[in-house]
Amino acid sequence: MDEAMHPLTLMCVGLYGETLPNQDGAPVRVVIPWKYGFKSCKSIVKVRFVDKQPPTAWNESNSHEYGFYST
DSSP states (O other): TTTSSTTOOOEOOEEETEEEGGGGTTTEEEEEOOOOGGSSSOOOOOOOOOOOOOOOHHHHHHHOOTTTTTO
């Protein structure tokens, strides 16, 4: 939520004046300019609020490389 509320974060629904295509994250994509592309979410299809951080594929496979909040 902290990164989603940052003033530089964008919610993208289009690209080059057209509706956002599926391969670019349709229907809605979050753009976080200071994150690497692989650390950013690609498409939003559902939002859930949970009380603790869920495990991710990246954290499970390479947790020694980068932390969840790394940039």
